[in-house]
Amino acid sequence: MSTIELISANKSFGGWHKRYRHRSTATSCDMTFAIYLPPQADQGEPVPVVYWLSGLTCTDENFMQKAGAQRVAAELGVVIVAPDTSPRGEGVPDDPDGAYDFGMGAGFYINATEEPWARNYRMYDYVVDELPKLIEANFPVSEQRSIFGHSMGGHGALICALKNPGHYQSVSALAPITNPSQVPWGQKALGRYLGSDVEQWKKWDTCELIAGATERLPLLVDQGEGDEFIQQLNPEALEAAAAAVGHPLTLRRQPGYDHSYYFIATFIEDHLRYHAKALGRA
Amino acid sequence: MSTIELISANKSFGGWHKRYRHRSTATSCDMTFAIYLPPQADQGEPVPVVYWLSGLTCTDENFMQKAGAQRVAAELGVVIVAPDTSPRGEGVPDDPDGAYDFGMGAGFYINATEEPWARNYRMYDYVVDELPKLIEANFPVSEQRSIFGHSMGGHGALICALKNPGHYQSVSALAPITNPSQVPWGQKALGRYLGSDVEQWKKWDTCELIAGATERLPLLVDQGEGDEFIQQLNPEALEAAAAAVGHPLTLRRQPGYDHSYYFIATFIEDHLRYHAKALGRA
Numbered sequence: 001m002s003t004i005e006l007i008s009a010n011k012s013f014g015g016w017h018k019r020y021r022h023r024s025t026a027t028s029c030d031m032t033f034a035i036y037l038p039p040q041a042d043q044g045e046p047v048p049v050v051y052w053l054s055g056l057t058c059t060d061e062n063f064m065q066k067a068g069a070q071r072v073a074a075e076l077g078v079v080i081v082a083p084d085t086s087p088r089g090e091g092v093p094d095d096p097d098g099a100y101d102f103g104m105g106a107g108f109y110i111n112a113t114e115e116p117w118a119r120n121y122r123m124y125d126y127v128v129d130e131l132p133k134l135i136e137a138n139f140p141v142s143e144q145r146s147i148f149g150h151s152m153g154g155h156g157a158l159i160c161a162l163k164n165p166g167h168y169q170s171v172s173a174l175a176p177i178t179n180p181s182q183v184p185w186g187q188k189a190l191g192r193y194l195g196s197d198v199e200q201w202k203k204w205d206t207c208e209l210i211a212g213a214t215e216r217l218p219l220l221v222d223q224g225e226g227d228e229f230i231q232q233l234n235p236e237a238l239e240a241a242a243a244a245v246g247h248p249l250t251l252r253r254q255p256g257y258d259h260s261y262y263f264i265a266t267f268i269e270d271h272l273r274y275h276a277k278a279l280g281r282a
Numbered sequence: 283m284s285t286i287e288l289i290s291a292n293k294s295f296g297g298w299h300k301r302y303r304h305r306s307t308a309t310s311c312d313m314t315f316a317i318y319l320p321p322q323a324d325q326g327e328p329v330p331v332v333y334w335l336s337g338l339t340c341t342d343e344n345f346m347q348k349a350g351a352q353r354v355a356a357e358l359g360v361v362i363v364a365p366d367t368s369p370r371g372e373g374v375p376d377d378p379d380g381a382y383d384f385g386m387g388a389g390f391y392i393n394a395t396e397e398p399w400a401r402n403y404r405m406y407d408y409v410v411d412e413l414p415k416l417i418e419a420n421f422p423v424s425e426q427r428s429i430f431g432h433s434m435g436g437h438g439a440l441i442c443a444l445k446n447p448g449h450y451q452s453v454s455a456l457a458p459i460t461n462p463s464q465v466p467w468g469q470k471a472l473g474r475y476l477g478s479d480v481e482q483w484k485k486w487d488t489c490e491l492i493a494g495a496t497e498r499l500p501l502l503v504d505q506g507e508g509d510e511f512i513q514q515l516n517p518e519a520l521e522a523a524a525a526a527v528g529h530p531l532t533l534r535r536q537p538g539y540d541h542s543y544y545f546i547a548t549f550i551e552d553h554l555r556y557h558a559k560a561l562g563r564a
Contacts, residue, residue, distance in 0.1 A: 010544035011508065017544055065543065068350035071551075226293065261347065262292035262299055269353075 004138055007032065013074035014039040017064055022134065026126035027087040028119050033131065034060040035139065036070050040077035046142035048169075048279035049079045049135060050272065053127065053149030053156040056185075057105045060084050063150075066261040072269045076276040079141050083131055085152065087120035101185050102192060108180070109156030110204045112193035121193055124204075128160050128167065146170040146275040150264055151229070152177055152185070158206040158219065165215035170278035172220035172271045174264055175227055178238035179207040185232045207241040218248035220274050222267045224257030286420055289314065295356035296321040299346055304416065308408035309369040310401050315413065316342040317421065318352050322359035328424035330451075330561035331361045331417060332554065335409065335431030335438040338467075339387045342366050345432075348543040354551045358558040361423050365413055367434070369402035383467050384474060390462070391438030392486045394475035403475055406486075410442050410449065428452040428557035432546055433511070434459055434467070440488040440501065447497035452560035454502035454553045456546055457509055460520035461489040467514045489523040500530035502556050504549045506539030 007019040015038040024031040041047045050073075052063050063069065063082045073080050086107030093116040095103035107123035135141060147168050149157040154176025161171035180186020181201040190201040202208040219242065223235045235251055242249035257263040276282040289301040297320040306313040323329045332355075334345050345351065345364045355362050368389030375398040377385035394403035417423060428451050431439035436458025443453035462468020463483040472483040484490040501524065505517045517533055524531035539545040558564040 010540055010542050011506075011538040011548075012544040013548050065348050068353065068547065070544070070547070071350065224293075256293040258292055260292050262294040262352075265350065265352070266293075266295050 002134070004134065012036065012070045015041065015070065015074050017070065019060060024087075024126055024130060026122045026130045029087045029089050029092050031087070031126065032060050032084055034064045034082045035135070036064065036073055036080040037139065038074045038077050038079065041079060041140050046140055047077055047079050048144035048146070048281060049081055049132070049141050050275045050279075051127065051131070051145065051147040051157075052080055052082045053109060053147070053153030054082065054085050055149070055151030055153050056085070057100050058085050058153075059105070062261070066265065067268045068265045069268050069272060072272040076272060076281050078272065078276055078279060078281055079135075079139065081131065081135055083127060086123060092120045093117060102189055106152065106189060108152060108186075108189045108193065108204070109159065110190070110193055113200070114193060114195045117193050123156070124160070127156065128164060144169055144279050146279055148172040148174070148271055148275065149176070150174045151233070151259065154221070155180060155206060159204055159209060161217055162206065162209040162213050165213070165217075168217070170275050171217055172274055174222050174267060174271070175224060175229070175233055175259055176206070176221060176238075177233055179205060179234045179241075181205045181208065182237065183232045183234060207237050210241045210247050211245055213245075213247065216247055218250065220271065221249065221251045222270075223251065223253055224259065224263045225253050225255045226257055227259045227263075229259050284416070286416065294318065294352045297323065297352065297356050299352065301342065306369075306408055306412060308404045308412045311369045311371050311374050313369070313408065314342050314366055316346045316364045317417070318346065318355055318362040319421065320356045320359050320361065323361060323422050328422055329359055329361050330426035330428070330563060331363055331414070331423050332557045332561075333409065333413070333427065333429040333439075334362055334364045335391060335429070335435030336364065336367050337431070337433030337435050338367070339382050340367050340435075341387070344543070345546075348547065349550045350547045351550050351554060354554040358554060358563050360554065360558055360561060360563055361421065363413065363417055365409060368405060374402045375399060384471055388434065388471060390434060390468075390471045390475065390486070391441065392472070392475055395482070396475060396477050399475050405438070406442070409438065410446060426451055426561045428561055430454040430456070430553055430557065431458070432456045433515070433541065436503070437462060437488060441486055441491060443499055444488065444491040444495050447495075447499075450499070452557050453499055454556055456504050456549060456553070457506060457511070457515055457541055458488070458503060458520075459515055461487060461516045461523075463487045463490065464519065465514045465516060489519050492523045492529050493527055495527075495529065498529055500532065502553065503531065503533045504552075505533065505535055506541065506545045507535050507537045508539055509541045509545075511541050
């Protein structure tokens with residue numbers, strides 16, 4: 001297991017927001033993550049963890065700065081961990097045109113199989129396996145975990161939960177990309193990371209995974225009705241896929257809300273309380 | 283009165299975060315401000331306004347994105363207005379070396395008298411006079427006002443209140459520059475904006491203004507004990523100045539907190555509740 005190096009620490013709502021760097025085996029590069037440790041993490045009893053996956057262009061910082069989650073986490077006594085959205089740094093290949101929706105900042109939480117992406121772009125293994133092991137080895141946390149995210153990160157949270165029965169106590173998403181194999185963002189990313197075989201794409205698509213899920217973990221999803229990216233997100237596809245197999249889904253359409261962090265901040269408390277309940281903290 | 287032009291709107295906690303641009307008479311350039319309109323602003327009764335002044339390097343955006351204030355404002359029914367921290371744009375002179383602590387992003391909420399700054403750098407007139415008139419003419423708000431801010435903006439809030447008895451119902455500050463004429467940030471800015479006559483500097487210095495204040499409006503101040511800029515802020519000078527004349531001051535030293543928005547976000551609710559009470563909303 002790699003060692004973790006503290007980058008910065010800020011006191012926040014009686015706990016600590018900290019950023020760490022470490023060498024990642026999964027992504028073969030240095031990775032940065034942020035962690036919010038509520039005051040309860042200092043009190044001797046292991047605290048459960050909620051993993052947050054951010055959307056396109058984000059790093060570990062956006063959520064911690066903009067979502068207003070620390071106040072609620074401090075009240076409930078849950079740790080929040082926010083990884084980066086892709087591998088980064090020297091030697092990590094990026095989109096040749098510098099596009100915002102592929103390459104750095106756009107790992108899509110999958111394991112790439114195509115060159116030159118396959119060596120570093122393994123965010124799925126990083127998020128599901130390497131990062132929790134690292135967190136559980138280095139912080140006073142329990143092995144009780146939940147996962148949530150926004151947009152590309154909502155997609156990430158949903159596929160991580162659906163592909164790993166028993167691994168998470170609960171899952172939720174804000175404005176997730178529900179059906180990446182059918183929309184431009186997803187088709188571009190999956191086509192390049194995985195190649196042209198559409199059957200391979202389905203292994204990373206929430207709407208495809210729901211059909212074969214062996215655990216019917218309920219899904220909580222918020223979607224703004226004023227979301228400027230609604231065509232990429234396709235909540236109707238998720239609704240249909242869940243209905244087809246009776247997968248429990250609470251899809252809340254929020255009138256007037258867009259895709260921004262103003263939307264996320266408005267509903268983050270609901271999501272954290274939802275996870276805290278599943279984690280035995282409410 | 284100039285017209286205001288909507289730049290963007292995001293629904294937030296049932297209300298709206300909006301950004302506007304307008305031509306400013308005070309600063310002789312286009313200015314941008316942000317406003318948070320809580321759900322109560324749609325309900326027919328005029329709503330009071332709290333003005334937020336940001337610190338060095340900020341625009342109208344930092345506070346609205348990072349402080350988590352909208353949740354509380356939506357509960358209490360107060361409007362928040364966040365102006366920019368200086369004039370900006372083509373034709374507005376800036377620090378020749380691009381320093382972060384002078385020129386654009388560093389207006390210090392004073393009226394400059396020295397060239398080439400005197401034409402545009404009149405943030406005091408803008409904040410105290412022009413902006414409230416603009417807000418009161420264009421939004422469903424009352425003439426009940428309070429003011430608060432952080433660092434350079436904490437200094438701004440305190441001097442605006444101290445120099446204008448009756449203009450604000452309440453004032454507070456987070457990590458304010460309390461005694462600018464005695465510390466490097468203030469000496470650089472006041473020396474260039476106002477010239478070398480130190481007597482002129484005192485008209486814009488909280489610790490100097492307290493002695494002659496004709497209204498003893500109580501001051502609420504939070505100061506992180508881990509603040510990396512503590513030497514520029516000098517809470518002891520404020521404490522001594524207030525004690526010397528019996529000006530009511532609640533100075534709360536917060537162990538472990540630094541100068542960042544993580545500190546601001548932690549205590550913003552206390553400040554908003556303090557202002558709401560003075561504004562008859564709690």
